[in-house]
Amino acid sequence: MDAQITACFVRDIRFPTSLDLHGSDAMNRQPDYSCSFVQLKTDSEYEGNGFTFTVGRGNEIVCCAVEALSKLVIGTKVKDILDDFASFWRRLTSEDQMRWIGPEKGVIHLATAAIVNALWDIWAKIEGKPLWKLLTDMEPEKLVSTIDFRYIYDVLTPDEAIEILKEMQRDKSKREKYIFKEGYPAYTTSCGWLGYPDEKIRQLCKEAITKGFTQFKVKVGSNIDDDIRRCHIIREEIGPEKILMTDANQKWEVQESIEWMKKLAVFKPVWIEEPTSPDDVLGHSTISKALKPYNVGVATGEQCQNRVLFKQFLQMEAMQFCQIDACRLGGVNENLAVILMAAKFDVPVCPHAGGVGLCELVQHLSIFDYISVSGKLRVLEYVDHLHEHFKEPVIIRNGNYQVPLNPGYSAEMKEESLNQYEYPKGSKWQELFAGGFLKQD
Amino acid sequence: MDAQITACFVRDIRFPTSLDLHGSDAMNRQPDYSCSFVQLKTDSEYEGNGFTFTVGRGNEIVCCAVEALSKLVIGTKVKDILDDFASFWRRLTSEDQMRWIGPEKGVIHLATAAIVNALWDIWAKIEGKPLWKLLTDMEPEKLVSTIDFRYIYDVLTPDEAIEILKEMQRDKSKREKYIFKEGYPAYTTSCGWLGYPDEKIRQLCKEAITKGFTQFKVKVGSNIDDDIRRCHIIREEIGPEKILMTDANQKWEVQESIEWMKKLAVFKPVWIEEPTSPDDVLGHSTISKALKPYNVGVATGEQCQNRVLFKQFLQMEAMQFCQIDACRLGGVNENLAVILMAAKFDVPVCPHAGGVGLCELVQHLSIFDYISVSGKLRVLEYVDHLHEHFKEPVIIRNGNYQVPLNPGYSAEMKEESLNQYEYPKGSKWQELFAGGFLKQD
Incomplete structure (x- = not known):
C-alpha cells in the first residue's frame, strides 16, 4: 500500500477483425477490435493493467487522452488514492481544464476508464484477490466511499447505497458457494453477426447449443426481410423455448423502432437492444411503453x-x-454507482461484453452484483473472440462463466500479443500492410 | 466550387488567461482559453478557417482528433461536400470506426465542429458573403438539405423545417434592414467572474453601463453568502430594471439548485444557467418546474x-x-437543426459565447435566427476577451453586436497571434515558461 505510481504506459492495440466481419452490425460494419492498453508501474512488485475498448480508428485519440490524464496519476501513492477513491476519481473526471472536453463522456471518459481499471487491478493484486472478491469482501461503507455521487443524489444517497449492500450481507457466502459451483449465466452473440451468411449462422447456433448455451443474440436493423429470415433461422435452430435477444445498434428512429420490432415480435425476443440513439432517454421510454404489450423489453447501455x-x-x-x-x-x-441505482429501481444488470477483453473485466462486476447487490443471476454477454490474447482468459462451461480465481481484474494481455498487435508498428500489422490486406491510416 | 481540399492543418492555440482569473467560475477555476485552430487549404484561392474552443489542457487531444478526421476531408471536392452536406456531415460523425469513441459527443464532436466550421467558412467565401447572409439568402430546401435529421425525426421533419423557413421569408428584408441599423442585443458576462473582487465587479458594472449594456450575467454557485453579496452589488449598480442572469456552471445537485435559487430569486434573475449536470434533462425539467413560480427560467446548452x-x-x-x-x-x-427545433417549441435561442472566438462565430447564427427563423431578437452573450487576435473581431456598439460584413465565418486568427500562442512552442508560452509564471505540462 505504500507503493507509489512511478509510470503510466499506454499502447494502441488493434486486431484486424474487419477482415472477417467479426463484430459487424448495422452501425459498425467493419470494426477492428482495439484497446488502449494501460500499464501502471509502481516502485513495488505490483503493476496495474487496465484498458478501454474501441473499434479501430480513433484508438490513438483515446491513447492521447490517457497520456494527458496519466500526469494526474504518476507520483501518487496508491494508499492516498485508495483511502479516498471517490475524491481521486473526481480529480480525474473534473480536472479543472480537461473537464471541458467531456465532461465525463466520450474520449476523455474512455481514457479515464482505462486508468481507473488499472488502479483497481493494483488494489485487487495487493489484497491478493480477484476483483469480484475484493468487492464482495469490502465493508459496505468502504465500498460506497469509492463512488462519486455527484449528480445522482436525487435518486441514490450514500446511505441508501450502504443500506442496499447491508441488506444483502446475510446470504453472501451461500451465493458465493453457488456461483463457484454453477458459474454465471452467459448468452452468446457469436452466432448472429450481420456480416455472416445464413449457413454460418445455422452452423454456429448448432455449435453453441452443443456447448450448452441457452440464450442467443442476433443483430438486426439493416433490412426487415433479412431480419425476419435470420430470426426464423435462429428460432428453427434453437427452438421455441430458448431465449432470443435482438440488437439494432442504434440504427432506427424512435417510431421506426416500434414499427420494426412489432414485425419481429413474433420471434419472441426478450429485448431489443439499442434501437436508437444511446443519448435519447425519452425516445427509449416511448419505445419501452409501445413494446410492452408485445413483451419486448428495451436494453441499452454499452454506449x-x-x-x-x-x-x-x-x-x-x-x-x-x-x-x-x-x-x-x-x-x-x-x-458500482450504476449497479446500485439499478438495484434500487429493480432493473436487471445484463452487462455488455465482447470486444477486446470486456468479458474478462465485466464478469467480476456481474458476480459482485449477484453476491452483494441484487442477489439474482442475470445474464452476461459472451463473444468468443480474442480471449487468447489474455493471460487469464474467461472460462465458459456449459454456457456459464466460471469464477475467476487469480488476484486482479483479469486485464493483463500477453506481452507477445501486445508486440504483435500494437498499431501500426506491431509485427502482425506490418505483415498486413506489406501483403496489401489493409492500408495504414 | 471546383476547388479540392488539399490539406488540413490544426494548431494548438492557448492563451494564459488563468494568470488573471479571467473566465473563472464555480467549475472552471483556472481556465486557459484555447482553441484547436483548423486551416483547410484548397487548390484554389480559397482557404477555410474553423476552430473549436477548449479551456487549456486537453486541447492537444482535440487536435489529435482533428488530425484523425482530416483524412476524411483531404482530397474531397468542395462541390461534392456542399451538394450534399448532410451526407458528408454524417460521414464525419458516423465514420465506421471512429463513431465508437463518441458517438457525436465530447472530443470527437468538438473536432468535427472545427472542421465543419472551416467548410462553411470556405462556402461563404466562395459566395462572397458573410455566413449569416449565405444562410439567410439560401433557399429553404437547400438549407434544410445540409441538416442530418437522424434521431430527431420524431420532433422535426425536413418538411416541417422547410415550412418554418418559408413562413419567415416574407419580411426578411425588413429584418435585415433593422439589424443593420440597430445591431443584435448583447449581454455582458465580463463583470461577474467568480475570481473577481467586489470592487472590480462594481467598477466593471459602471463601465458596462456607460458602454450601453442593459443585460448582465453573474457567476454563482460556490458560496451562497458570496452570491447574495455579489448579486446585491450588481443590482445596486445596474438598478432594478436592467436584466440580470445567473450562471452556476453545473455546480449543484437537482434539489440544491432549487433551494439555492429560491434564495437568489429576490434579485430577479431571468435565468439560472447550468444549475447541474449538462446531461441531466430530467433534472433540468424538475428545476424548471420548481422555479417557474419564482419567474426564474433555466438556461443551458454550452455543454x-x-x-x-x-x-x-x-x-x-x-x-x-x-x-x-x-x-x-x-x-x-x-x-441549424437545433435553431429550427427551438423555433418549433417556441424557446428563445440565446447562444453561449465568450471563450476564444465564440462571439465571432455565433453572431452569424443569431442574426440568421432573427432574420430567417424566429423573427425575434433574443440576446447574445458577450465577453470582451481575446478579440484582438481575430482578423475580423466582433464590433459592439451601445450594447449591440454590429452586423459582420466580410465574406466568411469571421474565424480567421492573426498569423502573429497563432505564432505567439501556439502551445507549447509559441513565443509567449516560451516566455512564460522561462519566467516561471507557468509550467509546461
Missing part, C-alpha cells in the same frame, strides 16, 4: 456515457435491461 | 453535447433559454 444518463434511463423506465460496460463508464467506481 | 440532447431538453420543457454553442455542436449544420 451510455455516464451515471447521469443511466440515472435518467432508470427514472423514466426507459430501459428494462441495464447494460453496463466496464470501459464506457469511468471504470469500476462508476459501474 | 449540451448534440441535437439529441437538445431535442429532449425541448420536449421535456427542461430549458426556457436555448444556449447553442458554435463549437460544442458539430458545427453550423447541427446548430
Whole structure:
C-alpha cells in the first residue's frame, strides 16, 4: 500500500477483425477490435493493467487522452488514492481544464476508464484477490466511499447505497458457494453477426447449443426481410423455448423502432437492444411503453456515457435491461454507482461484453452484483473472440462463466500479443500492410 | 466550387488567461482559453478557417482528433461536400470506426465542429458573403438539405423545417434592414467572474453601463453568502430594471439548485444557467418546474453535447433559454437543426459565447435566427476577451453586436497571434515558461 505510481504506459492495440466481419452490425460494419492498453508501474512488485475498448480508428485519440490524464496519476501513492477513491476519481473526471472536453463522456471518459481499471487491478493484486472478491469482501461503507455521487443524489444517497449492500450481507457466502459451483449465466452473440451468411449462422447456433448455451443474440436493423429470415433461422435452430435477444445498434428512429420490432415480435425476443440513439432517454421510454404489450423489453447501455444518463434511463423506465460496460463508464467506481441505482429501481444488470477483453473485466462486476447487490443471476454477454490474447482468459462451461480465481481484474494481455498487435508498428500489422490486406491510416 | 481540399492543418492555440482569473467560475477555476485552430487549404484561392474552443489542457487531444478526421476531408471536392452536406456531415460523425469513441459527443464532436466550421467558412467565401447572409439568402430546401435529421425525426421533419423557413421569408428584408441599423442585443458576462473582487465587479458594472449594456450575467454557485453579496452589488449598480442572469456552471445537485435559487430569486434573475449536470434533462425539467413560480427560467446548452440532447431538453420543457454553442455542436449544420427545433417549441435561442472566438462565430447564427427563423431578437452573450487576435473581431456598439460584413465565418486568427500562442512552442508560452509564471505540462 505504500507503493507509489512511478509510470503510466499506454499502447494502441488493434486486431484486424474487419477482415472477417467479426463484430459487424448495422452501425459498425467493419470494426477492428482495439484497446488502449494501460500499464501502471509502481516502485513495488505490483503493476496495474487496465484498458478501454474501441473499434479501430480513433484508438490513438483515446491513447492521447490517457497520456494527458496519466500526469494526474504518476507520483501518487496508491494508499492516498485508495483511502479516498471517490475524491481521486473526481480529480480525474473534473480536472479543472480537461473537464471541458467531456465532461465525463466520450474520449476523455474512455481514457479515464482505462486508468481507473488499472488502479483497481493494483488494489485487487495487493489484497491478493480477484476483483469480484475484493468487492464482495469490502465493508459496505468502504465500498460506497469509492463512488462519486455527484449528480445522482436525487435518486441514490450514500446511505441508501450502504443500506442496499447491508441488506444483502446475510446470504453472501451461500451465493458465493453457488456461483463457484454453477458459474454465471452467459448468452452468446457469436452466432448472429450481420456480416455472416445464413449457413454460418445455422452452423454456429448448432455449435453453441452443443456447448450448452441457452440464450442467443442476433443483430438486426439493416433490412426487415433479412431480419425476419435470420430470426426464423435462429428460432428453427434453437427452438421455441430458448431465449432470443435482438440488437439494432442504434440504427432506427424512435417510431421506426416500434414499427420494426412489432414485425419481429413474433420471434419472441426478450429485448431489443439499442434501437436508437444511446443519448435519447425519452425516445427509449416511448419505445419501452409501445413494446410492452408485445413483451419486448428495451436494453441499452454499452454506449451510455455516464451515471447521469443511466440515472435518467432508470427514472423514466426507459430501459428494462441495464447494460453496463466496464470501459464506457469511468471504470469500476462508476459501474458500482450504476449497479446500485439499478438495484434500487429493480432493473436487471445484463452487462455488455465482447470486444477486446470486456468479458474478462465485466464478469467480476456481474458476480459482485449477484453476491452483494441484487442477489439474482442475470445474464452476461459472451463473444468468443480474442480471449487468447489474455493471460487469464474467461472460462465458459456449459454456457456459464466460471469464477475467476487469480488476484486482479483479469486485464493483463500477453506481452507477445501486445508486440504483435500494437498499431501500426506491431509485427502482425506490418505483415498486413506489406501483403496489401489493409492500408495504414 | 471546383476547388479540392488539399490539406488540413490544426494548431494548438492557448492563451494564459488563468494568470488573471479571467473566465473563472464555480467549475472552471483556472481556465486557459484555447482553441484547436483548423486551416483547410484548397487548390484554389480559397482557404477555410474553423476552430473549436477548449479551456487549456486537453486541447492537444482535440487536435489529435482533428488530425484523425482530416483524412476524411483531404482530397474531397468542395462541390461534392456542399451538394450534399448532410451526407458528408454524417460521414464525419458516423465514420465506421471512429463513431465508437463518441458517438457525436465530447472530443470527437468538438473536432468535427472545427472542421465543419472551416467548410462553411470556405462556402461563404466562395459566395462572397458573410455566413449569416449565405444562410439567410439560401433557399429553404437547400438549407434544410445540409441538416442530418437522424434521431430527431420524431420532433422535426425536413418538411416541417422547410415550412418554418418559408413562413419567415416574407419580411426578411425588413429584418435585415433593422439589424443593420440597430445591431443584435448583447449581454455582458465580463463583470461577474467568480475570481473577481467586489470592487472590480462594481467598477466593471459602471463601465458596462456607460458602454450601453442593459443585460448582465453573474457567476454563482460556490458560496451562497458570496452570491447574495455579489448579486446585491450588481443590482445596486445596474438598478432594478436592467436584466440580470445567473450562471452556476453545473455546480449543484437537482434539489440544491432549487433551494439555492429560491434564495437568489429576490434579485430577479431571468435565468439560472447550468444549475447541474449538462446531461441531466430530467433534472433540468424538475428545476424548471420548481422555479417557474419564482419567474426564474433555466438556461443551458454550452455543454449540451448534440441535437439529441437538445431535442429532449425541448420536449421535456427542461430549458426556457436555448444556449447553442458554435463549437460544442458539430458545427453550423447541427446548430441549424437545433435553431429550427427551438423555433418549433417556441424557446428563445440565446447562444453561449465568450471563450476564444465564440462571439465571432455565433453572431452569424443569431442574426440568421432573427432574420430567417424566429423573427425575434433574443440576446447574445458577450465577453470582451481575446478579440484582438481575430482578423475580423466582433464590433459592439451601445450594447449591440454590429452586423459582420466580410465574406466568411469571421474565424480567421492573426498569423502573429497563432505564432505567439501556439502551445507549447509559441513565443509567449516560451516566455512564460522561462519566467516561471507557468509550467509546461
